[in-house]
Amino acid sequence: MSQQYELSPSEEEYLEAIYTKQEENARVATTGDLAACLGVRDASVTEMLKKLSEKGLVDYTPYRGATLTEAGCKIATKVKRKHRLLERFLVDICGIDTHESHKQACEIEHVISDKAIDNLSAQLGHPSTCPGGSAIPESDSEDETQFSKLSDVGNGAYTIRFLTSREPETISRLCSLGLIPGLTVRVLRTIAKGPLIIETKDTQIALGRDVAESLLVSPEGTEEQGRRKRRRRGAPSTATPS
Amino acid sequence: MAETTSKTSTPKGIALMGNPSAGKSAMFSQLTGVNVIVSNIPQSTVMVQKGLSHLDEHTVMVYDLPGVYSVTAVTEDEAATKDFLLSASLEAVIDIVDATRLERNLYLTLQLLELGLPVVVALNQVDLLKTLDLDIDVADLEKELGVQVVPTIATQGEGVHEVLETAFHYADQPSKRTHRQVSYDDHVERAIAAIIPLLPETSIPKRGFAVRLLAGDKDFESRADEHALELVKAFRGEVERAHGEDVAVTIARGQHSTADLIASAVLVRKVHKPTLGERFGEVSTRPRTGYPLLVALVGGMLALIFYVGGYLSTLITTFFEGIVFPPLYGAVSAHVANPFITSAVHSTLLALAAALAIAVPYILIFFIFLAILEDVGYLPRVALLLDRQAHVIGLHGRSIIPMLFGFGCSVPAIMATRALPTRKERIITIALITLIPCSARTAIILGVAATYAGVQYALAIYLISVVLIIAAGRLLRATVPGRTAGLVLEIPLIRRPALVPILKKTWLRMREFLYIAVPLLIVGSIVFGWLDLTGLSRFIEAPMAPITVGILGLPSFTAICLIYGVLRKEMAVEMLAIASGTFIFNTVMTPVQIFVFCLVVTLYVPCIATFGVIARELNARWAVGISIFTIVLALIAGGVAFRLLTFAH
Numbered sequence: 001m002s003q004q005y006e007l008s009p010s011e012e013e014y015l016e017a018i019y020t021k022q023e024e025n026a027r028v029a030t031t032g033d034l035a036a037c038l039g040v041r042d043a044s045v046t047e048m049l050k051k052l053s054e055k056g057l058v059d060y061t062p063y064r065g066a067t068l069t070e071a072g073c074k075i076a077t078k079v080k081r082k083h084r085l086l087e088r089f090l091v092d093i094c095g096i097d098t099h100e101s102h103k104q105a106c107e108i109e110h111v112i113s114d115k116a117i118d119n120l121s122a123q124l125g126h127p128s129t130c131p132g133g134s135a136i137p138e139s140d141s142e143d144e145t146q147f148s149k150l151s152d153v154g155n156g157a158y159t160i161r162f163l164t165s166r167e168p169e170t171i172s173r174l175c176s177l178g179l180i181p182g183l184t185v186r187v188l189r190t191i192a193k194g195p196l197i198i199e200t201k202d203t204q205i206a207l208g209r210d211v212a213e214s215l216l217v218s219p220e221g222t223e224e225q226g227r228r229k230r231r232r233r234g235a236p237s238t239a240t241p242s
Numbered sequence: 243m244a245e246t247t248s249k250t251s252t253p254k255g256i257a258l259m260g261n262p263s264a265g266k267s268a269m270f271s272q273l274t275g276v277n278v279i280v281s282n283i284p285q286s287t288v289m290v291q292k293g294l295s296h297l298d299e300h301t302v303m304v305y306d307l308p309g310v311y312s313v314t315a316v317t318e319d320e321a322a323t324k325d326f327l328l329s330a331s332l333e334a335v336i337d338i339v340d341a342t343r344l345e346r347n348l349y350l351t352l353q354l355l356e357l358g359l360p361v362v363v364a365l366n367q368v369d370l371l372k373t374l375d376l377d378i379d380v381a382d383l384e385k386e387l388g389v390q391v392v393p394t395i396a397t398q399g400e401g402v403h404e405v406l407e408t409a410f411h412y413a414d415q416p417s418k419r420t421h422r423q424v425s426y427d428d429h430v431e432r433a434i435a436a437i438i439p440l441l442p443e444t445s446i447p448k449r450g451f452a453v454r455l456l457a458g459d460k461d462f463e464s465r466a467d468e469h470a471l472e473l474v475k476a477f478r479g480e481v482e483r484a485h486g487e488d489v490a491v492t493i494a495r496g497q498h499s500t501a502d503l504i505a506s507a508v509l510v511r512k513v514h515k516p517t518l519g520e521r522f523g524e525v526s527t528r529p530r531t532g533y534p535l536l537v538a539l540v541g542g543m544l545a546l547i548f549y550v551g552g553y554l555s556t557l558i559t560t561f562f563e564g565i566v567f568p569p570l571y572g573a574v575s576a577h578v579a580n581p582f583i584t585s586a587v588h589s590t591l592l593a594l595a596a597a598l599a600i601a602v603p604y605i606l607i608f609f610i611f612l613a614i615l616e617d618v619g620y621l622p623r624v625a626l627l628l629d630r631q632a633h634v635i636g637l638h639g640r641s642i643i644p645m646l647f648g649f650g651c652s653v654p655a656i657m658a659t660r661a662l663p664t665r666k667e668r669i670i671t672i673a674l675i676t677l678i679p680c681s682a683r684t685a686i687i688l689g690v691a692a693t694y695a696g697v698q699y700a701l702a703i704y705l706i707s708v709v710l711i712i713a714a715g716r717l718l719r720a721t722v723p724g725r726t727a728g729l730v731l732e733i734p735l736i737r738r739p740a741l742v743p744i745l746k747k748t749w750l751r752m753r754e755f756l757y758i759a760v761p762l763l764i765v766g767s768i769v770f771g772w773l774d775l776t777g778l779s780r781f782i783e784a785p786m787a788p789i790t791v792g793i794l795g796l797p798s799f800t801a802i803c804l805i806y807g808v809l810r811k812e813m814a815v816e817m818l819a820i821a822s823g824t825f826i827f828n829t830v831m832t833p834v835q836i837f838v839f840c841l842v843v844t845l846y847v848p849c850i851a852t853f854g855v856i857a858r859e860l861n862a863r864w865a866v867g868i869s870i871f872t873i874v875l876a877l878i879a880g881g882v883a884f885r886l887l888t889f890a891h
Contacts, residue, residue: 027502056484059427069427070486163491169316169663169727175494176312177730178346181487182495191529194630195639195729201346204523206626208638208729 009110012079013038014048015057018068019076023134030065070181081137082109082117084130089120091131098131114139150187151196151212158217159184165214174215177205184220253294253301255330256409259323259354260338261347262309263619263734265366268396268743269338270306273406290326291750297403297410302333304406308660313353314459314490319660324461327359328446334360334409338396341368341378342735345498345505351387352497355421356450360412363391364405369398370737375514382508388421397740422504423449426496429484430456433477440470456481457490519736526623527733536627539620543611547604547681548688554603555689562595585771593767596816597760604681606752608650613747619734621646629729635712636719638729641671648678652852654751655680656859666724672856673718673868676848677711677875679704682812683844690815691840694826695833703841706879710845714875762850763816766809770802770817779821793877794838795884797822797831807843809850814843834887838880846876 007015017037021029034045046062053060057072068076083105090101118139121127129135147161160183165171174180178201188204190196195208207215258273260266274293291306307326308319315321327335337354339347354361363383371377384391390408394401426434430453437452444451444465454462455474463471481489516524525531574587615621621643629639640662647655655675659668679687692700773779779802783790786801794800799821807814818839822830831839847869848856857865 053428056429061425069484071484163487165728167725167727170730171488171490172314172316173311173663173727173730175490176314176349177732178349178494178498179730180491180495180498183498189528191627191630195626197527197626197733202343203346204527204733206622206629206639206729206731206733208629211728211730214728 007075011048011052011057012075012110013106014045014052015068015072015076016079016083018058018066019073019080022068028061028065028067031063033065067182077137078114079109081139082112084134084136085117085121085124085127086112087130087132088124088127088136092124101131147216147218149213150185150198150207150215150217151190151209153187153217153219155187155189157184157186157220159220160215160217162216163214164216165211170211170214174211177203179205179215185217253303254333254410255303255305256406257305257307257327257330257332257335258338259307259327259335259350260309260366261311261340261343261350262732264309264338264340264343264347265394265396266306266309266338267747268740269336269364269366269394269402269405270304271742271746272396272399272402273304290322295406297406300410302406302410305330305332310350312350313357313454314457315461316663317661321461327354328357332360334362334412336364336405336409337361338364338366338394341365341393342370342374342376344378344509345501348387348501348504349497351389352422352424352500355387355389356424356447356453358445358447358450361389361421362405362409362412363387363389364394364396364401365391366394366396368393369395369400370735373517373519375512377510377512379508379510383504386422386504386507390415397738397743422500424453424497424500426453426493427485429481430489430492430496433474433481436477437470437473440473441466453493457493458488519738523619523623523733523736526620526736527626529627532623532627536624539615543608546611547607547684551603551607552688554607555599555685558599558602559595562591562598567591567595581775582772585775586768589767589771590764592816592820593763594760596767596812597756597763604685605650606748608681609748609751610744612647612650613744613751614739616747617737617739617744619736622731622733625729625731626733635670635674635715636726637667637670637674637715638726640729640731641667644671645675645678648675648680649684650681651751652676652678652680652848653855656852656855659859663727664724666722667726669722669724669860669864670715670718672860672864673871674711674715676852676856676868676872677707677714677845679707679844680811682810682849685812686815686840686843690818690827691837694828694831695836695840699833699837699840702837703844706841706883707844710875710879714871762809763813766806766813767816767820770806770820773802774820789877793881793884794842795888796835796839800839803839804842804846807849808847811843811849814839834884837887838884841883842876842880844876845879846873848872 014034017034018029020037021033031042031045031049034040034049035042038045049058049060049066052058052072053066056069057075058066058068060066086105086108087098087101090096090104091098094101096104121136121139127136150158150160160179160181162181163171163174165174179185183200185198185200188197188199193209195206196212198205198207258266258270270291270293273295290308293304293306295302295304305326307323310320310323313320313324313327315324335354337351339351351361351363365378365380365383368378380391380393392401392405392408394405396402425431433456434449434452437455438448441448441451442465446462446465451462451465452474455466455470456478458478466474478489481492485492526535570591571584571588575584578584578587615624624646625639625642627639628642632639632642641659644655644658644662647658652675655678656672659671659675662668662671687700687703691703770779773782779799782805783798783801786804787798790796790801790804791798800818802821803814803817806817818827824830827836847853853865853869856868
């Protein structure tokens with residue numbers, strides 16, 4: 001993705017900061033939030049958000065704040081992944097303290113290549129959390145296949161990431177009920193081999209198995225890989241450095 | 243309500259809009275009373291209920307539009323609703339917003355405002371907010387939306403008058419506040435700004451027009467010129483590239499997030515413990531408890547129809563045939579010499595008794611039961627629980643609901659298929675509905691087959707119907723062109739049933755039966771009486787003999803019964819009694835003949851009212867096709883059953 005978007009380190013920093021805010025469950029990262037987080041003036045934040053919005057990476061509304069678009073989210077996820085893997089590397093292998101490792105990771109994350117980071121992850125035994133305990137997003141080299149189908153997950157909260165259905169009736173119905181990428185839904189129960197019931201916006205909705213298959217999701221607040229779909233909700237799995 | 247002499251010749255029109263299960267029909271009942279006119283939305287087959295309401299000395303025409311989630315039309319119901327909204331000159335649109343599902347309901351409100359409609363919001367079911375530990379600041383909501391908001395409890399009639407009054411005086415609202423606009427992301431906003439100058443002046447605000455065009459709404463494309471459409475296409479491509487998704491999704495996101503912002507600004511949530519209704523709702527969808535409950539409800543319904551309906555039916559029949567008819571008939575034959583008139587009187591009385599003996603007990607009980615299930619919000623749960631099973635017959639769970647209506651009467655059942663999303667699903671569902679034993683056929687199966695041939699024969703007819711429905715479903719799934727769309731269905735909260743809407747729904751469905759069926763029954767009965775009187779009936783029996791006697795092994799007098807059965811299924815039985823000269827059928831027919839007769843009547847050709855509805859909802863070719871299909875099916879099933887059973891004996 002970064003080939004398509006030529007981004008400066010500071011632009012990536014912003015995306016990362018918005019990502020962190022969204023991960024913390026705030027729906028919108030406000031200008032004030034970002035200014036505090038990045039240690040800059042509100043006016044610079046506004047300026048940058050406008051710029052990122054023009055590149056189609058964030059949805060920006062004046063006086064309200066910003067959310068990541070699909071494309072923005074992809075880049076932010078990638079940067080975040082680099083950051084957290086680097087922290088792991090700096091703490092576990094280089095023996096640097098967490099404060100220092102954060103600062104250095106912030107520098108390196110913008111220059112290290114995707115290939116290098118994937119290899120680093122393999123060397124570290126694909127850790128799932130950073131030293132601070134936050135989840136490390138999985139590599140998105142295969143795009144959509146990284147997410148689980150809603151039909152395959154257990155009960156719990158999930159964020160919709162992609163809509164793969166091509167039936168106009170289904171897309172339109174999902175849109176009108178608000179079941180679109182970015183929304184978090186809670187799976188209440190599944191009827192064996194049949195439809196499942198989800199809850200969102202105070203409403204319970206029954207989704208046929210075929211419709212649920214067309215919704216790709218990740219556990220709420222994180223970018224999660226499909227093969228770890230059995231993960232219990234809420235509890236971040238412990239790191240397994242080899 | 244008769245036409246009152248009001249000063250204005252055409253009363254002001256007010257439409258009721260809202261999400262399904264937001265409480266629209268309750269509101270409509272409260273506004274209009276019992277007398278409702280059901281009429282078509284112009285240029286469509288979709289029916290809209292309208293009724294007159296009174297406000298001081300003014301008369302208002304209230305339209306009850308089908309419930310929709312958005313103005314993006316998928317089903318025929320939704321398409322017609324949108325068309326009606328944009329073409330009819332309405333004084334105001336009352337948007338019924340379910341207070342318990344505020345955010346989701348506001349999505350439609352924002353779309354209506356975007357189209358420049360004169361919206362008044364009825365914030366309904368506010369009584370439920372307390373039980374759900376929610377609170378909505380109505381004044382804040384008014385400010386956020388920029389429209390008037392009236393809290394209502396439609397089931398109890400609270401706030402209903404106020405909402406009508408507010409809507410009626412919409413035009414002379416003192417301050418024209420600006421409505422809340424949806425804020426879209428920058429790409430969409432830029433596209434809107436660029437498209438607006440190219441749009442023609444219409445009644446629709448240009449911003450809303452541009453949004454609909456960008457969302458790919460075909461219904462608006464005819465209203466714009468080529469240049470505008472070209473630009474729209476270019477911008478659609480640009481937005482899609484930037485977001486990696488359909489523009490409709492991006493636009494929906496904008497509308498939903500604005501709804502989200504408004505809802506979070508006015509809604510206060512407190513710690514919530516599940517209410518009784520919620521807990522029951524959970525029990526009804528949890529497979530372990532949901533399926534037993536479903537079986538119990540269906541079983542209970544059948545038992546209710548069988549025992550209570552059967553009891554009432556006998557009571558009514560004995561009352562008329564034992565007490566009312568003999569003196570009436572005696573009086574007529576004593577004073578009138580003309581045999582045609584006495585025969586006609588006799589036939590009319592018989593027809594009325596038959597209608598009352600079937601319509602009142604069986605259909606009424608069924609429809610009341612169904613209306614209760616519908617009103618408390620149970621029916622979508624049936625669709626959910628049976629979605630997987632419905633795949634066996636090539637359908638989705640949604641189709642189960644109209645099919646359930648089919649056990650009562652095929653006519654409202656076929657009308658209910660309008661809520662299905664694709665034409666293929668409608669065709670299959672309609673075809674299968676004609677094979678479902680409706681209450682008239684239930685009366686035949688229970689009243690004739692079970693009583694005079696044996697319970698095992700009645701059960702066999704049900705079993706054969708089920709097998710044929712599954713087989714026909716699979717056949718149609720493979721042959722009917724088109725596609726089906728997966729299940730996406732809101733599961734509403736379980737709520738306390740409200741008496742008025744239940745009675746009203748029951749009455750509307752009953753009325754279709756009474757108005758269409760009873761006159762046909764009387765005319766048919768009189769004509770048959772005359773045919774019998776003049777001996778002309780033999781001319782019908784003879785040409786039909788190869789079928790009745792040859793294929794089905796029935797007595798030749800059944801020919802005329804089968805023909806009359808086309809008018810109304812239960813007439814076949816009435817006519818059988820008349821033709822054979824007795825109600826005790828096992829004295830003139832063998833159990834096998836009774837069984838074959840009932841089986842054929844159950845399966846063959848839909849009654850004339852059903853035929854008419856199919857022709858209107860699909861087209862005449864499908865109506866003829868489905869009729870031929872069912873006749874062939876009935877003759878094969880009847881012929882095979884006759885031969886197998888005779889052979890076995």
